[in-house]
Amino acid sequence: MEKRKKTKELPEDLRNQIVRKHEQSQGYKSISKDLNVPVSTVRSVIKKFRPHGTMANLPRCGRKRKIDKRFQRKIVQMLDKEPRLISKQVQAALQSEGTTVSTRTIRRHLNGLGAYKTIEEDDMKFPLIYGEGKKARVMATIGVTRGFGDHDLKVYNSNIYIKPFLSCIPGVKVYDLAGCDHNADDVMVMGTDGLWDVITDREVADIVQRVFAAHGTDQPNRYNLAAQELVLRTRGVRKENSWRLPNGKLASLDDISVFVIPLAGHDRCEKA
Numbered sequence: 001m002e003k004r005k006k007t008k009e010l011p012e013d014l015r016n017q018i019v020r021k022h023e024q025s026q027g028y029k030s031i032s033k034d035l036n037v038p039v040s041t042v043r044s045v046i047k048k049f050r051p052h053g054t055m056a057n058l059p060r061c062g063r064k065r066k067i068d069k070r071f072q073r074k075i076v077q078m079l080d081k082e083p084r085l086i087s088k089q090v091q092a093a094l095q096s097e098g099t100t101v102s103t104r105t106i107r108r109h110l111n112g113l114g115a116y117k118t119i120e121e122d123d124m125k126f127p128l129i130y131g132e133g134k135k136a137r138v139m140a141t142i143g144v145t146r147g148f149g150d151h152d153l154k155v156y157n158s159n160i161y162i163k164p165f166l167s168c169i170p171g172v173k174v175y176d177l178a179g180c181d182h183n184a185d186d187v188m189v190m191g192t193d194g195l196w197d198v199i200t201d202r203e204v205a206d207i208v209q210r211v212f213a214a215h216g217t218d219q220p221n222r223y224n225l226a227a228q229e230l231v232l233r234t235r236g237v238r239k240e241n242s243w244r245l246p247n248g249k250l251a252s253l254d255d256i257s258v259f260v261i262p263l264a265g266h267d268r269c270e271k272a
Contacts (some may be wrong), residue, residue, distance in 0.1 A: 010041065018045045066103060067094075067109055097190060136197075138162055182264040184217040185209070187226070194256035195234050198245060207233055208260065214263065227258040 021031045032039045087103040129138035153162045215222040236243040236251025243251035
């Protein structure tokens with residue numbers, strides 16, 4: 001198929017004549033007949049004159065966009081499938097459809113679509129605790145318990161001392177056993193870091209209550225079963241190359257020791 005040849009631009013003098021005749025209330029067909037110009041050309045000239053009041057060729061607002069609305073919709077679809085999309089992936093997709101766009105232009109469009117976040121001052125603050133479970137570190141430098149005595153320890157590649165962020169004062173709570181009445185379901189749970197690093201007090205209480213609900217007070221091993229369930233829950237299950245909890249978080253990598261101690265009957269032991 002042959003390409004359509006570009007038509008020759010109408011001389012400016014002729015365009016001005018068309019405009020003058022139009023201002024004299026002369027019709028399109030009459031102008032066309034007088035100047036020997038197609039009616040469609042007369043109509044186009046008048047249409048161009050009306051909004052700007054001149055027949056001069058005005059400069060455009062910029063070059064034609066390489067990423068039109070169709071490509072923008074395609075980029076949005078790609079972002080929905082892969083939120084971590086990078087500009088080079090978009091560039092390759094557009095090139096496969098015959099459109100060459102620089103990565104800088106693509107990044108500008110991704111930023112307009114909200115794919116990139118502008119870094120603010122709060123984003124630059126280093127987290128106090130970095131990591132989870134056994135791998136948690138104070139400011140990504142050292143484990144909490146291993147940093148008590150090192151007063152000169154600093155955050156890596158900085159002049160920030162770790163010591164002000166640590167405290168050697170333990171949290172102590174006193175519970176008066178004699179001042180409360182206990183039943184068979186009242187227990188105290190003691191565990192090592194392997195337990196408390198990955199699950200909360202509330203989760204421990206819920207697990208113990210579920211075990212007790214399934215095993216009545218006539219089963220003396222119910223406390224051992226509760227301790228075993230806590231160990232199994234904390235250890236997690238093997239998934240690919242790591243152990244994971246049911247919620248997907250990293251399971252305990254430390255030793256796990258758990259004691260479930262019944263509180264009922266302590267007064268009888270004291271009397272005996």
